Amino acid sequence: MSAGAMTGAGVVLKALVDQGVEVIFGYPGGAVLPLYDALYQQNALRHVLVRQEGGAVHAAEGYARSTGKTGVVLVTSGPGATNAVTGLTDALMDSIPLVCLTGQVPTHLIGNDAFQEADTVGITRPCTKHNYLVKDPNDLARVMHEAFYVARTGRPGPVVVDLPKDILQGPALYLGPDRVQHRSYKPKMKAERAELERAIELMAAAKRPIVYAGGGVINSGPAAAQLLAQLVRLTGFPCTNTLMGLGAFPGTDRQFLGMLGMHGTYEANLAMHECDVMLAIGARFDDRVTGKLAEFSPDAKKIQIDIDPSSINKNVRVDLGIVGDVAHVLEDLIKLWKAKQRRPDQKALDAWWKRIEDWRKRDCLKYAQGKDIIKPQYAIERLYELTKGREPYITTEVGQHQMWAAQFFKFERPHHWMTSGGLGTMGYGLPAAMGVQVAHPDALVIDVAGEASILMNIQEMSTVQQYRLPVKIFIINNQYMGMVRQWQELLHGGRYAESYMDSLPDFVKLAEAFGAVGLRAEKPAEVDALIKEMIATKRAVIADVRVDPAENCFPMIPAGRAHHEMILGPEDKAGKPATEEGMVLV
Amino acid sequence: MPERSERHTMAVLVDNEPGVLARVIGLFSGRGYNIESLTVAEVETAENRSRITIVTSGTPMVIEQIKNQLGRLVPVHQVHDLTAEGSYIERDLALIKVVNAGEKRVEALRIADIFRARAVDSTTKSFVFEMTGSREKIDAFIGLMRELGQIEVVRSGVVAIARGVATI
Numbered sequence: 001m002s003a004g005a006m007t008g009a010g011v012v013l014k015a016l017v018d019q020g021v022e023v024i025f026g027y028p029g030g031a032v033l034p035l036y037d038a039l040y041q042q043n044a045l046r047h048v049l050v051r052q053e054g055g056a057v058h059a060a061e062g063y064a065r066s067t068g069k070t071g072v073v074l075v076t077s078g079p080g081a082t083n084a085v086t087g088l089t090d091a092l093m094d095s096i097p098l099v100c101l102t103g104q105v106p107t108h109l110i111g112n113d114a115f116q117e118a119d120t121v122g123i124t125r126p127c128t129k130h131n132y133l134v135k136d137p138n139d140l141a142r143v144m145h146e147a148f149y150v151a152r153t154g155r156p157g158p159v160v161v162d163l164p165k166d167i168l169q170g171p172a173l174y175l176g177p178d179r180v181q182h183r184s185y186k187p188k189m190k191a192e193r194a195e196l197e198r199a200i201e202l203m204a205a206a207k208r209p210i211v212y213a214g215g216g217v218i219n220s221g222p223a224a225a226q227l228l229a230q231l232v233r234l235t236g237f238p239c240t241n242t243l244m245g246l247g248a249f250p251g252t253d254r255q256f257l258g259m260l261g262m263h264g265t266y267e268a269n270l271a272m273h274e275c276d277v278m279l280a281i282g283a284r285f286d287d288r289v290t291g292k293l294a295e296f297s298p299d300a301k302k303i304q305i306d307i308d309p310s311s312i313n314k315n316v317r318v319d320l321g322i323v324g325d326v327a328h329v330l331e332d333l334i335k336l337w338k339a340k341q342r343r344p345d346q347k348a349l350d351a352w353w354k355r356i357e358d359w360r361k362r363d364c365l366k367y368a369q370g371k372d373i374i375k376p377q378y379a380i381e382r383l384y385e386l387t388k389g390r391e392p393y394i395t396t397e398v399g400q401h402q403m404w405a406a407q408f409f410k411f412e413r414p415h416h417w418m419t420s421g422g423l424g425t426m427g428y429g430l431p432a433a434m435g436v437q438v439a440h441p442d443a444l445v446i447d448v449a450g451e452a453s454i455l456m457n458i459q460e461m462s463t464v465q466q467y468r469l470p471v472k473i474f475i476i477n478n479q480y481m482g483m484v485r486q487w488q489e490l491l492h493g494g495r496y497a498e499s500y501m502d503s504l505p506d507f508v509k510l511a512e513a514f515g516a517v518g519l520r521a522e523k524p525a526e527v528d529a530l531i532k533e534m535i536a537t538k539r540a541v542i543a544d545v546r547v548d549p550a551e552n553c554f555p556m557i558p559a560g561r562a563h564h565e566m567i568l569g570p571e572d573k574a575g576k577p578a579t580e581e582g583m584v585l586v
Numbered sequence: 587m588p589e590r591s592e593r594h595t596m597a598v599l600v601d602n603e604p605g606v607l608a609r610v611i612g613l614f615s616g617r618g619y620n621i622e623s624l625t626v627a628e629v630e631t632a633e634n635r636s637r638i639t640i641v642t643s644g645t646p647m648v649i650e651q652i653k654n655q656l657g658r659l660v661p662v663h664q665v666h667d668l669t670a671e672g673s674y675i676e677r678d679l680a681l682i683k684v685v686n687a688g689e690k691r692v693e694a695l696r697i698a699d700i701f702r703a704r705a706v707d708s709t710t711k712s713f714v715f716e717m718t719g720s721r722e723k724i725d726a727f728i729g730l731m732r733e734l735g736q737i738e739v740v741r742s743g744v745v746a747i748a749r750g751v752a753t754i
Contacts, residue, residue, distance in 0.1 A: 133604070184662060310654035
């Protein structure tokens with residue numbers, strides 16, 4: 001190679017630096033050795049070595065979601081790439097911007113069933129926003145920059161760049177990011193004037209309005225959440241958030257009704273059911289949100305703002321679909337609302353709020369904490385109360401603890417809540433918390449976990465130890481896959497097939513084995529002390545909180561039921577048996 | 587009340603790059619949409635563009651989804667629902683081999699003449715006819731040939747273009 005010429009690996013790293021990347025989560029292997037060799041010889045990029053590639057992708061997701069930047073993953077060919085598939089699917093479902101670099105066997109061996117060869121672009125095609133296989137070194141720089149552009153713009157998502165070893169090893173030409181333009185991919189950002197006018201007419205005429213805001217608000221950037229708050233206060237409308245949208249609107253605000261959906265609040269779900277105008281912002285009418293589609297919000301005129309046209313009219317037919325970026329659309333909407341001097345129908349709105357307050361009085365999240373057994377809700381509520389002054393970053397695994405965390409934590413700002421919403425990936429929380437902690441070294445980062453989920457990526461404790469990441473793992477230990485157990489109780493006659501977590505490790509000793517601190521609470525009176533000690537500990541902590549194994553997560557809309565058919569608690573479930581139709585739903 | 591299924595023909599302009607057809611087909615299979623016919627070929631060499639014609643069916647909501655989901659694929663430049671956008675011309679090309687003898691051969695030629703099908707290969711025991719036309723016309727021709735001997739059919743699938751001055 002001539003002096004001054006770059007290798008493909010050099011081009012990849014330079015592109016990462018020019019894209020503003022600071023951290024890569026990865027795991028080396030044969031096909032990516034040239035990249036690791038180049039990484040070894042530079043200081044601009046930091047590499048965090050995970051213990052399994054799946055952990056790298058979730059860590060990058062946590063990093064991306066807590067910063068608003070694009071997360072970067074580096075894995076080898078074959079099993080490295082296939083281990084990344086779950087995380088990529090997770091990022092696709094939750095619209096998280098990632099660039100995942102995968103090694104590939106040299107171009108002349110592709111298709112020969114070579115060692116550690118897998119058809120990575122074939123396997124990841126349906127679980128990425130886009131993917132590339134670079135077969136020509138002249139394409140390398142362009143593809144790298146394009147990958148970042150595609151990942152972070154429009155509706156964000158994961159992009160895979162598959163890099164054959166000979167491309168990394170051989171010479172390649174570098175081009176800067178400003179030299180790259182995409183020919184076909186151009187997301188629409190702004191709404192049409194006529195659409196905005198129609199939206200304002202509908203909003204001004206509303207008697208029972210609701211704002212239903214989702215993760216799209218957070219993805220749109222910091223301005224979007226501020227504009228959302230501005231619009232909600234300007235109009236006096238009530239606001240609910242999806243699981244993905246928590247933090248998009250301040251959680252303690254009086255106008256906030258809490259999360260909606262299957263385990264959402266009574267007031268949020270009834271307001272969705274009874275409303276006459278619904279303003280959906282960056283939310284996609286997921287089945288966990290809508291319940292039974294045929295009876296979903298029957299009287300509402302629905303307005304939907306989304307940057308992805310395919311999110312509009314997918315599950316629910318809306319009366320006005322507005323394609324555009326949330327921040328751009330809200331800014332124009334607020335301007336027009338003010339310019340036209342619109343006022344909401346205050347009399348109707350007062351009556352609507354009165355009804356909402358009545359629903360609120362049902363206090364749907366109440367639970368009975370006795371003296372002997374810790375209720376999981378109590379543990380999580382105390383965790384919230386004792387940490388809220390520190391603006392903690394919360395990640396979760398998947399299951400009951402996730403829903404309780406969503407119910408009891410009140411997020412004032414976006415980017416502080418990281419949970420696997422769309423895919424529901426158990427094992428997400430610990431690696432995600434690592435990624436968050438890497439991005440925010442001094443912040444309090446807590447993985448609210450279950451004892452089943454945490455074991456799915458427990459190997460990452462070793463990563464936590466290596467990088468001295470002081471993450472706090474707060475295990476709601478009910479000795480069951482709690483949500484599976486709950487469905488078996490409510491829908492399958494209490495036949496608890498394979499949902500009991502036998503042979504659990506001693507989590508305190510497990511923590512110690514990984515150089516972390518292990519804590520345990522078994523009585524309600526011990527919970528506060530455990531949480532305080534956990535926060536005060538400068539190192540990583542695994543807190544094993546032994547809770548009531550029989551507790552169920554309420555309120556709940558049973559599968560196949562509509563919003564107004566919520567079960568509020570155990571005493572409420574008898575009258576509403578599951579339907580045949582509901583039984584087949586997940 | 588369930589909405590009625592409609593048949594739509596779509597024209598999709600894409601970058602001619604590896605994997606683009608797999609993306610389109612994967613989208614249809616992954617989301618459970620129908621493909622009645624799909625054709626693809628490069629149409630603009632300088633621009634490196636291919637045009638895909640897809641005939642699909644679904645409820646109006648599904649058709650809208652298909653259009654938006656196709657539009658979301660990164661290498662897709664334009665998606666046109668020709669059925670929704672106005673009148674258009676659809677053509678299918680078929681090669682039909684008929685193996686027969688005697689009076690049936692004469693009858694086959696006579697019908698081919700009526701349908702403006704061209705004989706492009708002949709032996710003493712067989713013909714291969716080439717014909718272009720609408721799907722219905724080709725279906726009708728194949729139906730008649732089937733009565734006149736043993737047949738083998740290959741069809742290109744539908745290509746379609748809008749009528750009038752507008753271009754994609």
